[in-house]
Amino acid sequence: MNRYPPWKYVLIVVALVFGILYAVPNVFGESPAVQVASVKATVRADAALLARVEKSLQAGGIAQQGISLDTIGQNPTIRVRFADAAAQARAGELLGRELNPDASDPSYIVAPNLLSRTPAWLQGIHALPMYLGLDLRGGVHFLMQVDLDEALTKRLQAAESDLRTQLRDKDVRHAGIRRGAGGLEIRFRDLESRNKAKDLILDSFHDLVVQESGSADEPILTAALSDAGRIAVRDNALKQNITTLHNRINELGVSEPVIQQQGDDRIVVELPGVQDTARAKNIIGRTATLEARLVDVSPDGMAATGGAVPPPFGSERFTVGRGVPVVLKKDVIFSGQQLQGAQATFDDKQQSAVSVELNDAAGRVMLQVTRENLKKPMAVVLFERGRGEVLTVATIQGEFGSRFQITGMPSPQAANDLALLLRAGALAAPMQIIEERLIGPSLGAANIEAGVRATEMGFAAIVVFMALYYAVFGVVSALALGMNLLLLVAILSLLQATLTLPGIAAIAFTLGMAIDANVLINERIREELRKGTAPQQAIQQGYERAFATILDSNVTTLIAGVFLFMLGSGPVRGFAFVHVLGILTSIFSAVFVSRGLVNLIYGSRRRLQKVSIGQIWRPATAGTPPVPPAGGARGKPSGA
Amino acid sequence: MEFFRIHRTIPFMRYALVFNVISLVTFLTAVGFLGVRGLNLSIEFTGGTVMEVGYRQAPDVDAIRATIAAKVAGDSQVTTFGKAEDILIRMPAHPGVPSGQLADQVYAALTAVPAPGEAPECAAWHAADARFKLLPQDERTPEAAAPLLAQQKSLAGQCTELRRVEFVGPQVGSELAQDGGLALLAVVLGIAAYLAVRFEKKFSAAAIIANLHDVVLVVGMFAIFHWEFSLPVLAAVLAVLAYSVNESVIIFDRVREHFRTMRKATVVEVIDSAITATISRTIITHGATLTMTVTMLLFGGPALHYFALALTLGILFGVYSSVFVAAALAMWFGVQRADLVRAPKEERATIQMP
Numbered sequence: 001m002n003r004y005p006p007w008k009y010v011l012i013v014v015a016l017v018f019g020i021l022y023a024v025p026n027v028f029g030e031s032p033a034v035q036v037a038s039v040k041a042t043v044r045a046d047a048a049l050l051a052r053v054e055k056s057l058q059a060g061g062i063a064q065q066g067i068s069l070d071t072i073g074q075n076p077t078i079r080v081r082f083a084d085a086a087a088q089a090r091a092g093e094l095l096g097r098e099l100n101p102d103a104s105d106p107s108y109i110v111a112p113n114l115l116s117r118t119p120a121w122l123q124g125i126h127a128l129p130m131y132l133g134l135d136l137r138g139g140v141h142f143l144m145q146v147d148l149d150e151a152l153t154k155r156l157q158a159a160e161s162d163l164r165t166q167l168r169d170k171d172v173r174h175a176g177i178r179r180g181a182g183g184l185e186i187r188f189r190d191l192e193s194r195n196k197a198k199d200l201i202l203d204s205f206h207d208l209v210v211q212e213s214g215s216a217d218e219p220i221l222t223a224a225l226s227d228a229g230r231i232a233v234r235d236n237a238l239k240q241n242i243t244t245l246h247n248r249i250n251e252l253g254v255s256e257p258v259i260q261q262q263g264d265d266r267i268v269v270e271l272p273g274v275q276d277t278a279r280a281k282n283i284i285g286r287t288a289t290l291e292a293r294l295v296d297v298s299p300d301g302m303a304a305t306g307g308a309v310p311p312p313f314g315s316e317r318f319t320v321g322r323g324v325p326v327v328l329k330k331d332v333i334f335s336g337q338q339l340q341g342a343q344a345t346f347d348d349k350q351q352s353a354v355s356v357e358l359n360d361a362a363g364r365v366m367l368q369v370t371r372e373n374l375k376k377p378m379a380v381v382l383f384e385r386g387r388g389e390v391l392t393v394a395t396i397q398g399e400f401g402s403r404f405q406i407t408g409m410p411s412p413q414a415a416n417d418l419a420l421l422l423r424a425g426a427l428a429a430p431m432q433i434i435e436e437r438l439i440g441p442s443l444g445a446a447n448i449e450a451g452v453r454a455t456e457m458g459f460a461a462i463v464v465f466m467a468l469y470y471a472v473f474g475v476v477s478a479l480a481l482g483m484n485l486l487l488l489v490a491i492l493s494l495l496q497a498t499l500t501l502p503g504i505a506a507i508a509f510t511l512g513m514a515i516d517a518n519v520l521i522n523e524r525i526r527e528e529l530r531k532g533t534a535p536q537q538a539i540q541q542g543y544e545r546a547f548a549t550i551l552d553s554n555v556t557t558l559i560a561g562v563f564l565f566m567l568g569s570g571p572v573r574g575f576a577f578v579h580v581l582g583i584l585t586s587i588f589s590a591v592f593v594s595r596g597l598v599n600l601i602y603g604s605r606r607r608l609q610k611v612s613i614g615q616i617w618r619p620a621t622a623g624t625p626p627v628p629p630a631g632g633a634r635g636k637p638s639g640a
Numbered sequence: 641m642e643f644f645r646i647h648r649t650i651p652f653m654r655y656a657l658v659f660n661v662i663s664l665v666t667f668l669t670a671v672g673f674l675g676v677r678g679l680n681l682s683i684e685f686t687g688g689t690v691m692e693v694g695y696r697q698a699p700d701v702d703a704i705r706a707t708i709a710a711k712v713a714g715d716s717q718v719t720t721f722g723k724a725e726d727i728l729i730r731m732p733a734h735p736g737v738p739s740g741q742l743a744d745q746v747y748a749a750l751t752a753v754p755a756p757g758e759a760p761e762c763a764a765w766h767a768a769d770a771r772f773k774l775l776p777q778d779e780r781t782p783e784a785a786a787p788l789l790a791q792q793k794s795l796a797g798q799c800t801e802l803r804r805v806e807f808v809g810p811q812v813g814s815e816l817a818q819d820g821g822l823a824l825l826a827v828v829l830g831i832a833a834y835l836a837v838r839f840e841k842k843f844s845a846a847a848i849i850a851n852l853h854d855v856v857l858v859v860g861m862f863a864i865f866h867w868e869f870s871l872p873v874l875a876a877v878l879a880v881l882a883y884s885v886n887e888s889v890i891i892f893d894r895v896r897e898h899f900r901t902m903r904k905a906t907v908v909e910v911i912d913s914a915i916t917a918t919i920s921r922t923i924i925t926h927g928a929t930l931t932m933t934v935t936m937l938l939f940g941g942p943a944l945h946y947f948a949l950a951l952t953l954g955i956l957f958g959v960y961s962s963v964f965v966a967a968a969l970a971m972w973f974g975v976q977r978a979d980l981v982r983a984p985k986e987e988r989a990t991i992q993m994p
Contacts, residue, residue, distance in 0.1 A: 455936075
């Protein structure tokens with residue numbers, strides 16, 4: 001009667017194998033490594049660099065234990081692992097020298113790092129160790145508030161200047177445009193002009209909605225951003241800020257930075273291992289500028305390209321970036337502030353291109369410049385920390401104004417990269433640090449040690465008690481609890497959830513609560529045996545009756561956990577997530593797995609006389625027993 | 641081994657009145673302290689800066705206070721954290737001072753004089769570090785920082801060190817406090833709704849009151865002893881709320897079952913027998929959970945201290961309130977067999993069978 005069909009055992013074995021495979025990466029530890037990534041917007045780590053790194057290490061006589069190119073994420077990174085910290089230090093020094101011949105202007109950041117020792121085949125099935133939160137590994141955390149109203153104002157400003165030009169071009173007369181809280185207020189002298197303007201706005205400004213007001217003598221048109229337009233502006237501003245932050249943070253050489261949107265208008269930045277908050281803040285808060293300039297094609301300028309003679313007056317030579325060396329005029333055609341958008345697209349020949357949109361003022365300058373410099377090259381330069389980096393050099397193919405395309409991109413990827421770089425020149429909206437945390441590495445290590453030790457000791461105490469108090473059934477309960485821990489760790493690792501100190505506390509607390517299910521079951525079985533039920537039947541009854549109570553008692557915990565997860569932030573969320581997950585795995589392990597084990601031990605014995613569930617004491621004296629006895633005593637209580 | 645050899649039903653309800661009076665008094669005391677003294681809220685809720693500084697030997701806390709008072713306006717707190725060598729400094733939010741800068745200034749002032757137990761080289765390093773932090777941003781290059789970092793590594797464990805800095809803007813703080821209140825409300829309403837569906841209304845009212853009593857007592861303890869109330873503590877309080885509701889659910893389940901099986905017993909007898917039948921399980925499971933929280937309290941380090949403390953207290957109050965408050969309230973509310981045994985149809989049929 002207490003037998004499982006084979007598929008249930010198969011399920012348990014599958015769960016066990018899954019648990020072991022995905023939990024085990026957490027015990028391999030980490031080996032010292034060196035990572036190489038580009039700091040230049042126009043340089044990317046690739047297979048060629050990988051070969052170069054490998055060769056330099058070989059030449060330097062430093063043995064490495066594996067080298068890989070990680071192209072996932074914003075900035076491709078090469079990681080090389082070593083046997084010990086000494087080799088890591090030597091390799092870091094060697095690579096820093098080899099890859100950056102000019103120390104004052106490095107192209108690559110070479111940083112020490114730690115890599116998981118998990119074997120490759122495990123990593124192949126995405127079995128990776130849990131990601132440790134900052135409170136466990138040390139580092140800095142920033143929460144930034146993005147001023148999205150500022151982004152909206154900027155968009156409205158741009159729309160205003162565009163509108164002025166278009167109204168003038170179409171010869172629509174108006175009596176003034178004013179920017180207010182509600183949007184753009186345009187006054188007219190007659191209704192006809194207003195209707196024309198309205199058609200124009202609806203035709204060419206897709207993110208604006210218009211509203212008519214005023215009298216027939218003084219008609220007014222109010223143009224405001226539509227809801228969709230607002231959302232788009234806010235989304236783009238956040239995305240652009242995140243992209244810009246990514247580019248800047250790459251320069252810090254942080255191994256696994258977290259840059260995420262939080263809520264509607266906030267960005268979280270977590271930099272593990274970074275200890276210098278001041279420097280991190282400077283880099284994050286830095287302003288970069290983008291400038292478009294003409295290439296100096298005069299004979300003097302061309303001669304200076306090679307670097308043999310100095311560039312002529314009013315020009316300067318750039319050596320970093322794409323299409324370099326190149327000599328550019330110092331006059332700026334347009335700057336990053338005037339750039340309104342850059343998107344990867346396709347030109348009329350279905351080639352990859354980048355479409356660029358400038359504001360009205362820059363468009364007018366552009367029109368003049370392109371008319372005068374047809375078929376001549378121009379360049380876009382990104383300035384950061386006073387150093388210029390050429391993003392692209394392109395030939396002017398025709399006369400154009402505020403909207404144009406940069407064509408001839410080798411691939412959609414290249415077009416995407418350039419669009420991103422053009423946009424990333426500056427932050428779309430100003431940001432302010434509203435929360436900042438620095439956790440020293442020694443504190444992180446102390447936290448993880450204390451948390452893990454407390455969990456281990458508590459777990460051990462429960463196992464010993466259960467085994468003593470419930471004998472074989474106690475051992476089964478302990479095994480089920482172990483399975484619960486295994487599954488919990490495995491699922492957390494699989495989800496690549498961030499483990500924090502409250503998360504560890506939640507694991508410990510959840511284990512303490514999960515044993516409740518087994519205590520309920522064991523007490524019920526004892527109760528049945530006390531009543532005199534036959535052991536096999538007692539086991540069945542015990543599990544069946546306890547199950548309803550177990551489900552019931554977990555519901556309230558789940559309610560609390562889910563609300564905490566939804567409304568909480570930071571540590572509360574981590575705690576709630578692990579807690580809810582632990583409750584779910586505990587139902588599986590405490591009921592399903594422990595029953596499987598009990599069935600395996602006792603289920604096949606036909607004439608089972610006694611089970612080992614600790615001593616069962618029966619009230620021999622008269623009085624009201626807690627539970628009214630029912631039926632005769634067939635099963636013998638055991639004293640083992 | 642069997643701990644509980646219960647010969648007869650324990651008359652828990654006989655003492656209900658005494659315990660309820662005690663509960664009411666402690667409850668009112670807790671509410672009084674909360675109202676008068678208030679909670680010692682962490683900077684997560686109030687905004688401000690916290691620094692944890694690790695010294696080599698126990699420093700003179702009063703001297704640290706004096707140094708900080710000279711640097712920072714307003715009411716700063718200096719306490720030890722876990723060990724006598726670890727100092728925790730809380731400073732109020734200063735509008736206008738950029739985040740983190742305050743911490744840098746205070747740390748520079750604290751390390752200006754060599755602390756006892758520091759290696760002699762430390763003074764020079766601290767001075768260089770403080771100078772570096774004041775440099776304009778263009779000069780703070782990785783190359784310039786490299787020798788400092790190298791020296792820091794070689795001196796690791798010999799100097800005073802900055803373990804942790806947290807800065808929370810006042811706006812974030814008030815938001816967190818609001819979200820915390822909202823979470824508490826949502827959890828209470830969610831559990832009340834569940835209990836109302838699951839049980840008859842006298843029971844759900846009794847359970848909710850009993851468990852809010854636990855929450856107020858735990859939070860009240862934090863007010864009475866001026867323990868720091870932080871976000872993790874809030875999480876612990878809410879987890880405890882759910883956990884002790886479980887306990888009431890299990891006891892009420894048994895009460896319902898015993899109303900069915902013990903047809904001649906009085907209401908008080910039924911409640912007593914239900915509690916007696918579950919008391920062994922109650923003590924063992926809570927013992928197991930307490931084992932975990934107490935090990936956390938003892939070995940989990942200072943960072944988990946108040947979190948584990950809130951859990952431990954919450955579990956203890958939870959057991960007490962499920963037995964003496966929830967069950968007793970249900971009794972005072974006049975719960976009857978008819979409220980619970982609404983006899984489903986099949987059961988009525990079996991009753992009518994001869």
